[in-house]
Amino acid sequence: MQNERALLFCGILFSCGLAFSQPDYQRHATSLKPAPPDPAIARALASITAAQIDQTVKALVSFGTRNTLTSMDSNLPSSQGINAAADWIAGQFRAISQQCGGCLEVKRDTFVADPASGEGWAKRIPKPTKITNVYAVMHGSDPERAKQMVLVTGHYDSINSNVFANWSDTSGAAPGANDDASGVAVSIACARALSKIKFPSTIVFVAVAAEEQGLVGSGHLARLAKSEGWQLEAVLNNDIVGGNTTPGDTLQLKDRVRVFSEGVPVAATPQEQQRIRALGKESDSPSREVARAVAEADRTYFAAAAQQNRFGAFLVDRPDRYLRGGDHSSFNREGFAAVRFTEWREDFNHQHKNVVRPATGSNDPVQGDLPEFVDFKYVAQVARLNAATLATLAFAPGVPQKVEIEAKNLGNGTTLTWEGPASGGVAHYEVLWRETTAPDWQYVKEVAPTGGQVSVSLPISKDNVIFGVRAIDARGHRGLVVVP
Numbered sequence: 120m121q122n123e124r125a126l127l128f129c130g131i132l133f134s135c136g137l138a139f140s141q142p143d144y145q146r147h148a149t150s151l152k153p154a155p156p157d158p159a160i161a162r163a164l165a166s167i168t169a170a171q172i173d174q175t176v177k178a179l180v181s182f183g184t185r186n187t188l189t190s191m192d193s194n195l196p197s198s199q200g201i202n203a204a205a206d207w208i209a210g211q212f213r214a215i216s217q218q219c220g221g222c223l224e225v226k227r228d229t230f231v232a233d234p235a236s237g238e239g240w241a242k243r244i245p246k247p248t249k250i251t252n253v254y255a256v257m258h259g260s261d262p263e264r265a266k267q268m269v270l271v272t273g274h275y276d277s278i279n280s281n282v283f284a285n286w287s288d289t290s291g292a293a294p295g296a297n298d299d300a301s302g303v304a305v306s307i308a309c310a311r312a313l314s315k316i317k318f319p320s321t322i323v324f325v326a327v328a329a330e331e332q333g334l335v336g337s338g339h340l341a342r343l344a345k346s347e348g349w350q351l352e353a354v355l356n357n358d359i360v361g362g363n364t365t366p367g368d369t370l371q372l373k374d375r376v377r378v379f380s381e382g383v384p385v386a387a388t389p390q391e392q393q394r395i396r397a398l399g400k401e402s403d404s405p406s407r408e409v410a411r412a413v414a415e416a417d418r419t420y421f422a423a424a425a426q427q428n429r430f431g432a433f434l435v436d437r438p439d440r441y442l443r444g445g446d447h448s449s450f451n452r453e454g455f456a457a458v459r460f461t462e463w464r465e466d467f468n469h470q471h472k473n474v475v476r477p478a479t480g481s482n483d484p485v486q487g488d489l490p491e492f493v494d495f496k497y498v499a500q501v502a503r504l505n506a507a508t509l510a511t512l513a514f515a516p517g518v519p520q521k522v523e524i525e526a527k528n529l530g531n532g533t534t535l536t537w538e539g540p541a542s543g544g545v546a547h548y549e550v551l552w553r554e555t556t557a558p559d560w561q562y563v564k565e566v567a568p569t570g571g572q573v574s575v576s577l578p579i580s581k582d583n584v585i586f587g588v589r590a591i592d593a594r595g596h597r598g599l600v601v602v603p
Contacts, residue, residue, distance in 0.1 A: 143531075144552060144579045148562035151551065153418040154595050160510045163312040164420060164503040169495040171311065172502065175211075175304035176296050176361075177490050179204055184293040185277040187329040187336075190249045192289060201328060204275055205251045208326045211307050212255035219314040223324075228252040228340050232329065240333030243286045252340045254325040255310055259513070261319035263542040266350045269512045270323040271309050271505050272337065273302020273357045274330035274446055277488070279473045282331075292474045296490040297361035297462075299330065301498050305357040305460075308502040309509060318513035319544065330358070330446055331471075337446035341453040352599060353409045353512055354457035355505050356447035362497025365466045365484070372463040373494065375431045376501050379447075379459040380410040381438040386454040399555055402436060403585060403602040405456035406447075410434050411559055412599055413458065416507040430500040433463070434558070456599075460501055466492065515598035516544040516590035519573075522603040524581055533581040535603060536574045537588050546593040550575060551600060552584040560587065560600065 179185065182204045189200035197203060209225055216223035229251045234241035253275075259265030277295025281288040294300075303326045310324040329335035337356075344351055362373055382401045383392060395401060410432075417432045439445055439459060447457035474487030485492075517540030525534040539545050545568045551560040566575050587600040 142583070144554070144562065144584045147578055148552070149564065151560050151563045153415065153422060154597055156419050157510070157514070157594060157596065159316055160507060161420065163315055163510065164506055166312050166315070167308050167499050167502050167506065169499045171308055172304045172495040172498040175307055176300045176493055176495070176498070178207060179275065179300040179303060180294040180296050180490055182207070184279070184289060184291070185275055185295055186282070186289040186293055187250060187276045187332050188244070188248055188287065189289050190251070191246070201276060202251075205253050205328070208253045208275060208303065208307070212253070212310060212324065215311050215314050216255065222314050223255040223257055223310065225253075225255045228254065228343055230339055232332075232335050240335055243282075243332040244329070244335065245287050250329045250336050250339070252325065252327045252336045254323055254340070257310070257314065257318070257322045257324070259320040260317045261542070261544070264319040264517065264544055265321050267320040267517045267542060268323055268349055268351050269320065269353045269355075269509050270325060270351055271306050271355045271357070271509055272325035272327055272446055273304070273306050274299045274328065274336065275303045275326040276328045276331055276336070278331045278471055279487075280471060281473065283471075292487070294474065294488050294490070296488050296493050297359055297363060298470050298488055299358050301359065301361035301493060302357035304498055305360060305502040305505055308499070309506045312502075312506050313510055316510065318510070320513040322509055322513050327446055334444060334446055334449045337449035338452075341449040341455065344450075344455070345453045351450070351455045352518065353412070353508070354447060354450045354455055355409075355413075355460065355508060356445055356457060357460045357501065357505065358445045359461050359465060359470070360498055360501040361492070362462050362494035363464065363466045363469060364492050364494050365469070368464065368466065370464055373497050374429050375433040375463055376504065377435050377461045377463060378410050378413050378432045379435045379437060379439050379461065380404070380406040381451055382407060382436060384454070385438075385448075385451050399585070400602055403587070405599070406451060406458055407436070408587075408600045408602070409456045410458050412512065412597075413504065413508045414559065415597065416511050417504060419511075420507045421504070430504065432504060460505070462497070511596050512599065514592060514594065514596035516540050516592055517542050518599050518601050519548065519588045519590055522588050522601045524586065524603045526581075531580050532576060532578050533586065534574065534576045535586060535588065536572055537601075537603075538572055539568060540590055544592055545590045547591050548573065549589050549591060549597070550577070551587040551589065552579065555583070555585055
């Protein structure tokens with residue numbers, strides 16, 4: 120009887136014209152599906168192992184302390200301190216390059232941070248201090264597309280709790296296993312895995328210093344990138360990605376990593392901010408599109424994995440955690456699209472702490488950022504997700520240019536126009552759209568390239584959805600989305 124009443128009610132709705140019909144943005148749509156995996160990328164991801172991560176993290180911990188100020192300490196043994204760590208990282212990049220026939224250009228960005236400069240970090244760097252960022256550039260094989268760059272980074276400096284009483288105090292162990300040897304291990308693992316492939320675009324693998332002193336190292340590198348005209352399309356910052364293994368923590372999740380991204384770009388001018396608000400683009404910054412690209416790489420390379428090997432990107436729509444900051448912010452400030460990877464649940468007893476082991480029988484927790492609290496299998500998964508994103512973007516064409524929606528006249532349809540990437544390599548484009556409240560792209564229409572400006576008209580109201588355009592290469596690698 121209840122079913123009969125329900126059917127009768129539905130019939131009344133239809134007869135009265137009150138039933139919900141399919142909206143235009145669904146009626147003229149194809150649902151977006153994950154891209155097929157590239158076998159070469161899949162093989163590279165499989166080469167990343169927990170054993171490699173273990174070796175990198177423990178090697179960095181072995182330097183005793185990687186406090187940035189130890190670069191000026193002449194009393195340390197040559198095997199201790201941040202200078203020794205920098206040399207070791209550069210040596211790792213050189214060894215990888217040797218195995219791939221010199222595919223990496225290993226470089227150092229060395230400068231002196233002087234508190235007299237008036238920068239806001241003067242308290243944390245109380246005297247002129249040498250700072251070195253170590254990075255390796257894998258130049259793209261295509262002369263034009265090599266100008267496009269993607270970058271992965273982690274910070275190799277560390278601190279203990281002594282500094283909060285006196286930032287000049289570099290004494291005591293500062294192992295920094297999770298914060299952030301784990302992130303450096305991701306950068307090195309990506310270099311090792313992706314060096315086996317030739318990409319048309321350029322990938323930069325980085326380990327920055329002086330993050331704990333106020334993002335000083337990454338700030339310098341980001342300004343260098345801007346001054347030298349690097350065409351950085353995406354920056355992936357890994358900081359505290361160790362999958363903390365504190366005994367008894369039942370809330371830690373090992374099947375996901377948080378990916379933070381800014382909404383309204385911090386570098387946007389007042390006029391750009393006004394347009395963002397007017398068009399409802401608060402969730403469509405270039406950084407937010409990088410985060411979506413990470414999630415898409417996850418769906419392509421991890422979604423089909425067995426449940427015990429499943430791993431995902433958990434997107435967080437804010438620049439960073441409360442009361443914290445990271446090196447991606449330095450690149451955001453210079454106008455680059457950058458995101459931050461961080462484990463699901465942090466244990467603050469294992470960050471910025473002196474190493475203290477309680478007496479036998481005590482219930483007090485172990486203090487200190489030690490390797491025993493790092494899950495090397497988890498870090499390997501984070502590295503694979505980074506590598507999948509980097510590889511996909513390094514294969515893909517550049518971003519479409521001058522993407523616009525025609526908004527001269529009132530109407531219920533939408534006309535989009537754009538120009539192709541200057542570097543070419545486009546097999547076709549995808550016009551994407553989603554409901555304004557949807558977190559990710561939902562629908563797609565394939566569009567063939569033309570010799571000049573591309574134009575497409577759709578019987579879909581631009582008032583009800585967000586549109587985007589991206590370029591795809593002949594092997595199906597998807598580039599970053601540009602919102603008009």
